[in-house]
Amino acid sequence: MTNFSFESLATCSHTKARAGVFYTPHGEVETPRFMPVGTLANVKTITPAQLKDTGAQMVLSNTYHLHLQPGEAIVAGGGGLHKFMGWHGPMLTDSGGFQVFSLSEMRKITEEGVTFRSPHDGQMIKLTPERSIEIQNILGADVIMAFDECPPYPATRQEVEAATDRTYRWLERCITAHKRSDQALFPIVQGGVYLDLRVQAAEALAKLDMPGYAIGGVSVGEPTELMAQIVQTTAPLLPVDKPRYLMGVGTYREMAIAIASGVDLFDCVIPTRWARHGTAIVSSERWNLKNAKFREDFTPLDETCPCYACVNFSRAYISHLVRSQEILAYTLLSIHNITELIRFTQKIRESILSDRFLEDFGHWLKTPEVGETEA
């Protein structure tokens, strides 16, 4: 696995926060860093050129969705995921596990894998550890994820223990099935909200020499305080010389808490999903651009933001586009929201490099007050 390495450049004096570089065959990822999600081989409403201008370095895509449409054979025919979608930087595909467990109908779980009904044509589809890796090998992202069983929240200890054990057995099958040395396979720590199960899983995975590690099954509905405990317990047990990726997390507070525990990578659909609802992330708040106060507000969304939307347009203009349901609104808000979350992780990175993380971002490490809403 010489194609991948992680270099730590600085560690915070007071927390486990670290600034580093993750090297992949398609380029470097400066960590900590937020990764935008491109579910169906595109980050919704924006082009790869616009995506690059947000500061995005590594981009996700979803194996479950791509397998259903257009199918991995067509992606491969188009030269693999990078070339097919025109994103030539680092990429990651998830295993499909999360979507199978959270989205699909009629699913049946056995030790072999999961069978579910295709929402496209109604046919039954079987996803196994071997099949997920085969599809991800064909798609060709730099980082691919192990096929895991992500238990729901809440779930009993017994259910979570069974899922965590199965995730480990499936990981062994994923490792055997994985065929490409230019792709890094990341295992996923499960264990739900049961800290001893998390510890057990993290220690077992840490013994394997994997090129990077993920923490899954958080931010699935549990309170932020519980999420914080899980990450604080789990992340430090993962090898210090490998990148750590917290799956599905993308709020300021969750990212700051996880970074303080030594997490490097994040992904979340929030910035593009909120954009499509006319919502901007500004000053760590959620702004609904339909609000009457923006109608005649001719200032940029965020004067400190260097993104295309903030440099060229006013709140009033974007509010007009949102009110008129013009698609350009969603494009501009996606550009801004992605830029904003990436900038947040970039600023944290700079603060770690100058050992000012706690001074500059310590206020994010408290769990929120009851009733407090934030982005």
Place this chain on the structure above:
Amino acid sequence: MTNFSFESLATCSHTKARAGVFYTPHGEVETPRFMPVGTLANVKTITPAQLKDTGAQMVLSNTYHLHLQPGEAIVAGGGGLHKFMGWHGPMLTDSGGFQVFSLSEMRKITEEGVTFRSPHDGQMIKLTPERSIEIQNILGADVIMAFDECPPYPATRQEVEAATDRTYRWLERCITAHKRSDQALFPIVQGGVYLDLRVQAAEALAKLDMPGYAIGGVSVGEPTELMAQIVQTTAPLLPVDKPRYLMGVGTYREMAIAIASGVDLFDCVIPTRWARHGTAIVSSERWNLKNAKFREDFTPLDETCPCYACVNFSRAYISHLVRSQEILAYTLLSIHNITELIRFTQKIRESILSDRFLEDFGHWLKTPEVGETEA
């Protein structure tokens, strides 16, 4: 009106086709040229930066739509239409007349103007020549259009004659109402399919020293042959030293026929509307990207096209986006379709400059065979 001038650089030896430059306060427009439509202060699904890359020089926006949403006061508050929407090149607004006559409900036409029901809040709105010009003065486009009565097709000679006469009387009121010397007011030749009425209107307008002239009320349902006769009869009667604009026309054949009669400017919603239906304009054909044959076609939409969509993506990829109803599909197809129509007029311009118009584009001057379909 020293802010505006038209310079003819070359005229075809065999037809009335001409290549020129239209100078406006916000820059030059090389003619003949297709102008994209930005109905609600944006060209649907694309940013001004993407629009500039299509080769667009002059862009339209619609007074009727902008008056309803967000209202001209907000556009003015945002620094005028150019600054509000971030398009810093030449712009044109129509008068609202066409939309009032074709879209609005409960409309009542009198000599004073038109009263109609707002589709937004149900209130009655009155648009008069004075009000249309006032709104356009506030919006601030480089070229503004006279408020005209556009008769439907078909209409009786009596109806068309009344509308044409009223259009002239309304023009006189528009000229009186117009207050800004940095905006050029273009009158509109009406007259329906009645060539003698067209001649009469064109001759009357030609006597006025206007900075440019438009031909309206064509491509409203009449056969292409009739449209060709109207333009061939009307355009040559308009002053040779002023730009001529054929409103609402944007197919290859209609543009070629009109250019051969001395028309310089065109606009049409076709490229963006078709894009939103998953349709590309390639080799003068309409391609539905949902067609099964594109699923595994890894070539660009058009190998000769320099647009962002053709340089970076395959037909298979765009077909995948269209099938998945991903908004990026409409963005990429809008970029391509606009680029394609602008390139068509650019290529004609180059052929006129080298006096090869008839050799290179003569085949477009025939009216189509019955049953022939084309873009």
